[in-house]
Amino acid sequence: MMAEIGLAALWLAAALALLQLAAGxxxxxxxxxxxxxxxxxxxxxxxxxxxxxFLALIYVFAVTxxxxxxxxxxxxxxxxxxxKVTGAWGNHEGSMLLWITVMALAGxxxxxxxxxxxxxxxxxxxxxxxxxxLGFYAFLLLSSNPFERLAQPPAQGNGMNPLLQDPGxxxxxxxxxxxxxxxxxAFSFAVGALLTRAVTPDFARVMRPWVLGAWIFxxxxxxxxxxxxxxxxxxxxxxxWDPVENAALMPWLAATALxxxxxxxxxxxxxxxxxxxxxxxxFSMSMIGTFLVRSGILTSVHAxxxxxxRGSFILALLTIYIGGALVVFALRAGxxxxxxxxxxxxxxxxxxxxxxxxxxxxxxVLVGTLYPLLTEAFGVRVSVGPPYFNxxxxxxxxxxxxxxxxxxxxxxxxxxxxxxxxxxLIVAGIGLAVLIAVWLVGGIAILPLLxxxxxxxxxxxxxxxxxxxxxxxxxxxxxxxxxxxxxxGVALFGMASDTAFQQERLVAAGVGDTVEVGPWTATLxxxxxxxxxxxxxxxxxxxxxxRGGDAQLAQPQSxxxxxxxxETSEVALVTRWNGQLYVAIGNEAQGQGDSGGEAGRWQxxxxxxxxxxxxxxxxLLIALGGVLALTGRVAGDIRRREKVRxxxxxxxxxxxxxx
Numbered sequence: 001m002m003a004e005i006g007l008a009a010l011w012l013a014a015a016l017a018l019l020q021l022a023a024g025x026x027x028x029x030x031x032x033x034x035x036x037x038x039x040x041x042x043x044x045x046x047x048x049x050x051x052x053x054f055l056a057l058i059y060v061f062a063v064t065x066x067x068x069x070x071x072x073x074x075x076x077x078x079x080x081x082x083x084k085v086t087g088a089w090g091n092h093e094g095s096m097l098l099w100i101t102v103m104a105l106a107g108x109x110x111x112x113x114x115x116x117x118x119x120x121x122x123x124x125x126x127x128x129x130x131x132x133x134l135g136f137y138a139f140l141l142l143s144s145n146p147f148e149r150l151a152q153p154p155a156q157g158n159g160m161n162p163l164l165q166d167p168g169x170x171x172x173x174x175x176x177x178x179x180x181x182x183x184x185x186a187f188s189f190a191v192g193a194l195l196t197r198a199v200t201p202d203f204a205r206v207m208r209p210w211v212l213g214a215w216i217f218x219x220x221x222x223x224x225x226x227x228x229x230x231x232x233x234x235x236x237x238x239x240x241w242d243p244v245e246n247a248a249l250m251p252w253l254a255a256t257a258l259x260x261x262x263x264x265x266x267x268x269x270x271x272x273x274x275x276x277x278x279x280x281x282x283f284s285m286s287m288i289g290t291f292l293v294r295s296g297i298l299t300s301v302h303a304x305x306x307x308x309x310r311g312s313f314i315l316a317l318l319t320i321y322i323g324g325a326l327v328v329f330a331l332r333a334g335x336x337x338x339x340x341x342x343x344x345x346x347x348x349x350x351x352x353x354x355x356x357x358x359x360x361x362x363x364x365v366l367v368g369t370l371y372p373l374l375t376e377a378f379g380v381r382v383s384v385g386p387p388y389f390n391x392x393x394x395x396x397x398x399x400x401x402x403x404x405x406x407x408x409x410x411x412x413x414x415x416x417x418x419x420x421x422x423x424x425l426i427v428a429g430i431g432l433a434v435l436i437a438v439w440l441v442g443g444i445a446i447l448p449l450l451x452x453x454x455x456x457x458x459x460x461x462x463x464x465x466x467x468x469x470x471x472x473x474x475x476x477x478x479x480x481x482x483x484x485x486x487x488x489g490v491a492l493f494g495m496a497s498d499t500a501f502q503q504e505r506l507v508a509a510g511v512g513d514t515v516e517v518g519p520w521t522a523t524l525x526x527x528x529x530x531x532x533x534x535x536x537x538x539x540x541x542x543x544x545x546x547r548g549g550d551a552q553l554a555q556p557q558s559x560x561x562x563x564x565x566x567e568t569s570e571v572a573l574v575t576r577w578n579g580q581l582y583v584a585i586g587n588e589a590q591g592q593g594d595s596g597g598e599a600g601r602w603q604x605x606x607x608x609x610x611x612x613x614x615x616x617x618x619x620l621l622i623a624l625g626g627v628l629a630l631t632g633r634v635a636g637d638i639r640r641r642e643k644v645r646x647x648x649x650x651x652x653x654x655x656x657x658x659x
Contacts, residue, residue: 002056002059002060002065003056003060003065003067003068003147003149004147005052005056006052006053006054006055006056006057006060006146006147007053007145007147009049009050009052009053009056010049010050010053010097010137010140010141010147011141012049013046013049013050013053013100013104013137014134014137014138014141016042016045016046016049017046017104017130017133017134017137018130018134019038019042019130020038020039020042020043020046020107020126020127020129020130020133021127021130021131021134022035022127023035023036023038023039023042023123023127024036024039024123024124024125024126024127024128024129024130025124025127027039027119027120027123027124027127028120028121028123028124028127028192028195028196031119031120031123036123039111039123039126039127040111040112040126041111043104043107043108043110043111043126043129043130044108044111044112045108046104046107046108046130046133047104047105047106047107047108047109048108049104050097050100050101050104050105051101051104051105053097053101054088054097054098054101056147057070057088057094057097057146057147058085058088060147061075061084061085061087061088061094062081062084062085062088064076064077064079064084064157066150066153066154066155066156066157067149067150067153068147068148068149068150069148069149069150070091070093070094070146070147070148071157072150072153072154072157072158073091073157073158074087074090074091074094074157074158074159074160075087075157075158075159075160076156076157076158076159076160076534076563077156077157078156078533078534078563079159079160079165079533079534080165080533080534082167082170083160083164083165083169085170086164086169086170087160087164089173089174090160090161090164090169090173091160092144092294092310093140093144093145093146094146095173095177095294096136096139096140096144096146096294097140097146098173098174098177099136099177099180099181099290100133100136100137100140102174102177102178102181103129103132103133103136103181103184103185104133106129106181106182106184106185106210107126107129107130107133107185110122110125110126110129110185111126114206116202116205116206116637117192117198117202117203117206118196118198120196120198121192121193121196121198121203122192123192124191124192124193124195124196125188125189125191125192125193126188126192127192128187128188128191128192128195129184129185129188132184132187132188132321135317135320135321136317138313139310139313139314139317142313143309143310143313144310156563157563158563158564159534159561159563159564161564161566162535162559162561162564162566162568163232163233163566163568165534165561166228166232168224168225168227168228168232169228171224172221172224172225172228173221175217175218175220175221175224176217176218176221176222176225176248177221178213178214178217178221179214179215179216179217179218179219179220179221179251179252179255180214180218180251180286180289180290181214182210182211182213182214182215182217182218182255183211183214183218183251183254183255183282183283183285183286184283184286185210185214186207186210186211186214186255186258186279186282186283187279187280187282187283187325189203189206189207189210189279190207190275190276190279190280190325191325191328193276194276194328194329194332194333194336195328195332197332197335197336199265199272199273199275199276199336200269201265201266201267201269203265204262204263204265204266204275205266205637207262207279208259208262208263208266208633209630209633209634209637211255211258211259211262211282212259212626212629212630212633213630214255215252215255215256215259215626216623216626216627216630218248218251218252218255219252219619219622219623219626220619220620220623221248222248222249222252222619223616223619223620223623225245225248226238226239226245226615226616226619227616229245231571231573232568233569234568234569234570234571234584236504236582236584236605236607236609238495238498238612238615240385240386241365241368241384241385241386241389243292243369243372243373244292244293246289246292246365246368246369247288247289247290247292247293247369248289249365250285250288250289250362250365250366250369251282251285251286251289253285253358253359253361253362253365254278254281254282254284254285254358254359254362255282256358257278257282257354257355257358257359257362258275258278258279258281258282260351260354260355261274261275261278261351261355262275263351264348264351264352265339267412268339268340268342268348268412268413269339269340270339270340270341270342270348271339271348271352272336272337272339273333273336274355276329276333276336277329277333278355280322280325280326280329281359281362283321283322283325284321284322284325285362285366287317287318287321287322288318288366290314290318291311291314291315291318292369294310294311294314340413342412342413342414343413343414343415345410345414345415345416345417346410346411346412346413346414346415347407347408347410347411347412347415348412348413349410350403350404350406350407350410351407353399353400353403353407354400354403354404354407357396357397357399357400357403358400360396361393361396361397361400364389364392364393364396365389365393368384368388368389368392369384371384372384390447391447394447394450398450398454401454401457401458401488401492402454402457404458404461404485404488405424405427405457405458405461406420406424406461408461408462408464408465408481408482408485409423409424409461409464409465423461423464423467426460426464427457427460427461427464428457430456430457430460431453431454431456431457432453434452434453434456434457435449435450435452435453438452438453438500444500445499445500447496447499448496448497448499448500449496449500451492451493451495451496451499451500452493452496452497452500454492455489455490455492455493455496456489456493457489458485458486458488458489458492459486459489459490459493461485462482462485462486462488462489463482463486465478465481465482466478466482475632476628476629476631476632476635477628477629477632477633477636479625479628479629479632480625480626480627480628480629480630480631480632481625481629482625483621483622483624483625483628484621484622484625484626484629485625486621486625487617487618487619487620487621487622487623487624487625488618488622489618490614490617490618490621491614491615491616491617491618491619491621491622492618493611493614493618494611494612494613494614494615494616494617494618495615497579497610497611497612497614498579498609498610498611498612498615501610501611502607502608502609502610502612503517503518503607503608504517504605504606504607504608505517505604505605505606505607506603506604506605506606507603507604507606508589508601508602508603508604509524509601509602509604510524510600510601510602511524511525511526511527511600512524512525513601515604515606517581517606517607517608518608518610519546519547519608520544520545520546520574520581520606520608521544521545521548522542522543522544522545522554522581522583522604522606523542523543523544524540524541524542524602524604525541525542525543526540526541527539527540527541527585527602528541530557532559534561534562534563535559535560535561535562536559536560537557537558537559537560537570538557538558538585538588538602539555539556539557539585540554540555540556540557540572540583540585540602540604541553541555542554542555542556542572542583544574544581544583546576546581552574554572554574554581554583555572556569556570556571556572556583556584556585557569557570557585558570558585558586558587569584569585569586571583571584572584575613578610578611579608579609579610579611579612579613580609580612580613581606581607581608581609582606582607582608582609583604583605583606584604584605584606585602585603585604585605586602586603586604586605587602587603588600588601588602588603589601589602589603
């Protein structure tokens, strides 16, 4: 019954999205039209119906209702309860329902709280939101029904991909999807402003919190996904430029550029056309990411769909959305004034350089991601990985970070080089000193060497905007900027340190053997079988010591799941302030017992990864900076609204007295 309730709610929500599109279109032409009054309540009701549908899906997964095809294909009665719940969005259909639910909730929230833009623009925005949602409803209902029933339910389900049975999967997909959907909201605002030609600072102020919110969630989602891959896949890496990773990175790059561009438009009424264009590009990147992950053209733990029909459907949506937006942009952009001018040496100038560099990096990632797919279409298999992405991206990343050191120190509209000469010399001196000091250590490649020097410069430069301020009276958006830029420096330091100083040992060890890696010694005390709710494992018991200090316990596992049958490596991590010891256990050495004496020995892989945790600490600092900036912006808007309300009340009182 719950599956039928969920499906009915989904159909009703789709019908309301169609009504929202029609009413929004009519309202954009005439806000006084009777049907225009339906837009806001319809958007709210649509969000409520999507929540009902998503809760119904969670319920059928939680009770393992195997008469539902999606549950039978992706769950199992022996699975732990938390993974039964997360299994609701750990598959193709469920993840798309989560997507449309977040989108509908965002539309409802806009309808309730946003009153600052002209009504025509708001109605056009909600109409565009209905149009985007309508395509995803069609995709779900016509191609990927999550509530389809089976005529003969199986006794047990197929289970869930063991790699996804991890607490990180309860957090990573929802945060990433909120980020994706937040970008779609920015797209709807851009389309609404284009249609009504209302690209103003007020438009940027309304759109900016949504972009900022999306950017925060994208940052958290990427950070969590990177850490999940690091400890769950057992390969010791935190980024591999996998197409699925790039699918999340590209919207983040576009959203970062859009966020800075919207700030210029809100503060100085400049970069109007560029801001609109970035809104379109950001959403295009999220759609391309969806196509890559959900079309079945990639093989990944995140790429669920292998049905050509679904891939064609998403490709059609991609064409309609991006093509339609570009057509509207081409027709209306010429009627939008560019806004106020500014000198090259100004904060606006630095932000433009930042935007250009981010766009260039985005183009590099996009080309590197799509190129293997294009060549494969012609029968040629090629692989594009770190040897392409790292150096080519660095060509634009390093200058961008150099400008990032200077930009926050510049004044709006126009500045003088002499005024910022001293702080620039300080930052450059620190970067150069680190460069020379690390170079003297020797044996470090050029990119991590430059990365360490740049990280030091960015970290110091990020706190310079606080110089001369009373910290207790410094606005939250300034604190947010400082923390976000500091997070960039911290994350870059972690990446460069891990690349430059990482040490690895791969050995076949027997019980009682001791292995050294970097400053660590690890002793294998024993190997024993253990069992979980839906897996068995061989677990190593090891005592590890840092520079001969106190012993700490490390217990890596090699797990075997039976539904579906698959082996995974559960690594052991020993964390210190200056890095992590990473231990993974493989299989027992085979076939050498008589001649080589290898029987009873197990493959062990150990890494010493200096300062690797700074990568994710930096990601969290960046997100925290976004939270502070968002809090400050929202609080400022509330204060302004209250001030306007009081002024209105005072004027009304004066008019009454005058009468």
